[in-house]
Amino acid sequence: MATFIVSTMVLWTFVFHNISTYRDLDRQVAETNAQMMAKAYHEYLLRTIRQIDQAAQLLRNEYAKELGGLNSRSQELFSVLSPDLLFQVAVIGRDGRLAFSNLQRVTDGIDLSDREHFRVHREREGDFLFISKPLLGRVSQKWSIQFTRKIFNDRGEFDGVIVLSIDPYHLGRFSESVSLAGRDVIALLRQDRTLLSRVLGGSYDEQYLGKVVEPRPYMDPHAPDSGVFEVTSYIDGVQRIGGYQKLRPYDLLVVAMVDQEAAFARSRSAALLGYLIGVGGTVLLTLAALATRIAIRTVFREYVTVKAMNAELKAAHEELADAHRALKRREEELVVLAETDPLCRIPNRRRFIAVAESELVRHRRYGRDLSIVVLDIDHFKVVNDTHGHTAGDAVLIGVTRVIRKRLRETDTFARIGGEEFAIVLPETDGGGAFTVAESLRQAVAETLIDLDAGRSATVTISIGIACLDERHTSVSDILNRADKALYSAKGSGRNRTVHGEECGLRM
Template identity: 30%
Template sequence: MSLSKKIFRRFAAAQWIELAIALFVLGGLIAYNIAREHQRVEAVERDRLATQARVISRNLEFQLKGANQALLGVLEELREQSLLHHKVDTQHLRLLANAMPGIRAISVFDNQGNLISSNYPEFVGQNFSHREYFTTVKEHPSRETLYISKPFKGLNGRYLINVTRMVPDKAGGFAGIVTATLNPEYFTTLLTSVLYAPDVESSLAHGDGLLFIVEPAREGHAAQESRMIAQRIVQSGLLKMDKSLDVTVSRDTEAIFESWRHTSLIEIGFFLLFTIFSVSFLYIYQKHQRRYEQLATASALALERSEKLFRSTYDSAAIGMALLNLGGRFIKANQALCNIVGYTEEELCQKTFAEITHPDDLEANRSLMRELVAGACVNYQMEKRYFHKDGRIIWILLTGSATHDSRNEVLYFVVQIQDINEQKALQEKLKTQAFQDYLTGLPNRRHFMEQAAIELARVARYGGELSLLMVDVDNFKKVNDTYGHQTGDRVLQKLGEVSKAILRDVDLIGRIGGEEFAILLPETDGEKAREVAERLRVAIAHESLILEMGVPLQFTVSIGVATIADHAINLDTFLARADTALYHAKTTGRNKISLAH
């Protein structure tokens, strides 16, 4: 191995090691940044959820303290009235409940569970001894305890929680209860107020685990859903609550880290793209360095072979090829081009391209050559006409390009020429067939409909008279069945010939199907249209075809006539009116004219 190759390999290896170290460090920094951002997002979200839970918890503690004070006030009033011998004033209870947005009702029950006072007087007298908030206090009486009931369904169907205190008798025993029903609408509003994102969920549950309120109300979570949760237990030591209320605020972890995932994927994606780019660039760079000498030698060899191939291809090409100087004179022409234009190469080299180009195509050709010289295009293609040596015009497809020197100046033009005479003839034939009926030479249905629509639009815009004739050969099927389809074709051709002889140049006739023809008469009212139809009917009736053996054949037509009375009419309606009139003519005797009404 040569010294230069050893040095190159060592240098290349060092480059790969440096790149690997740089990518490793960059990848480590990106991974560290992604992990740190994850921790930051998690910490921020946990703190935010905890804050929302704390807001709800403090609000609930405030409400429970207020409810407790209200219950103590009612108890004091009961003691002043010798316990339960007198009812508490309903208006007073209503004022207490209305003063506290978190309380829906305040009620007093005797030791049998009978409701004796309430801000809802309609329920007074009913017995509620079966309710858990009553039985719990009765079974475990304590004058210091604030009882928190389990959620229960009220008379209106809503789930409620009661905050209750025992009413003691003179001996300190159980004499009844005074209870405050928490207002679920207030707590729903409270829980909703902390929903700062669509996926946030807040809930309030009893200490025994029974759920009271969930906002927003959902059927349930997906089986694989993971949530970040912040919880607070509402149980004030000063109130001596028998049960706690549990506040929960949570978020879907997928939503929490969605932005983090998006940013992380972008960073990872950029890192991967940078890695791919760096590795690819270094690989290509080193490969280029290794092959520089080989490519230089190979390029010189390839150029020599290319020139030989061009000379061989040029001489034996199936399409015409030629070189022209900047003045447009032929420098060289292959045999295929000579065959196309009929000149020998020597004859062509004494001419310019302008001398054999049709005058109508000359300026366009020169304009494209000027663009080529100016560098506005690298090549051009055009269809043009040449004059053959025998004088006839031939269509060719010409592709032109230019050869430049080292200063990018044009040396000469290279043109490729293909004979497209047959293609042009076929195009013209197809173009004619697209709008002409092959049998009669008249416009076909498509072409007639297009022209009729244009004429109808003109009349609708500028006004004027317009009439339409629908012409049908009488007993045409019988002609075909009796004399054969060739005779039927001759009948249709004769009808077309007679019609064209009678009609004006501005009139439009077309074969729109089978033996049916349509004729559009511009600037023609109903009476004039009837006269034209009658002349046509009579002329056809007097015509005859000479069949084999000299037998004459005469035929007749029925004609329906329609004239525009409403310029807003559409083409389909116009045709339908004329067709209806034609049908009337055929069903009432044939060989006659019928006017549309």
């Protein structure tokens, strides 16, 4: 009897232990999947929002110049951005009335002073991107989410709002790049719990757009920036395991949730198998003590099976980790490609502006010298027209090689458009920048550049220099002054270097 009792206790202890182990493994896999999806969706939204914000700031600058420029630049953005991302550009004047829309000509301005984004920009200080609740456009008659920035007049006062209307469906298109089970969910919410986008099982779910969901602990402003949770949805009553990521700069929250029932399917099968083993073993032990050896062998075989399944789960978990690392590497590669000129293999304008902003902050903090050089290839159009665009590309590459060899590792050399290049020279005053610029100009002029089919050519460059001073404290100011110096060099006959007055050199 004692042997029977001990054997039965051992059997059921083994069964319950394995059921618990399987459930813990399924939970770990579900939490890992939810966290990885939330992280990937977070990165997707971060890139998308930054792209929209850059477009908003560009259009705001165009509006400050002239309204006609805003209309033409809007058309350019529509041709560059994804067609289902941006469908309306509008301007609300300081009086709250519609001043511009790319969808129709504005004659009698519609009163939009009750819109949330207009009131927020009018009442709050500072320059920031605001993301509205989903709303139905009075002009477009389409559901949209408004990405807005404040417009300032010449005195720095509130002068209206630039509005980019985004289709909410686009914010959920990330689901097309991942595999969602039937009741898996990814969603985007504002900090006030307003639902901006929801995808259920790979299908966009618009019926809850703009609804305010019930509060959860992870929605608290003081909660960590990321984590996992278990919840029963108030929308459909489904129990899910979720992961979240906060986009604090934009007061947004990303949530990815996997169906708990589907996630625990393997552990339920293991539990059923375990119960069958337990019941069968108990029956065998009860029927005859002689069957003890057979029962032990059965248990052992099941143990081997469980061990093999555990190994499969571990391998699957490692595969997920490898996939996550590969995704991370791919994201890093995409960042490099996005910031590198594809022809010359040097930083592009986006990377140049980022480096220049960083260097400007550092040099202003420590009171150090900083210069920016802008150069342009003289008569480049003639090269293209005479020898063809392939030869023009060869000239761009050849000039890039000549200049790169003569710069320091701390200097940033970038192609910022067409045949125009720019250089950030840290720790360099006006005299030093002029010396560097002249050496580059002479080196380019003395270099015979190989084109193709045995042809070669020489080119010259014109250079403009601007330096950091107390009056001009932004990268755009310094670049504008360098451009003016460049135009002066062009107008003075080309193949020369001109510096701004702030560089402390005699003209």
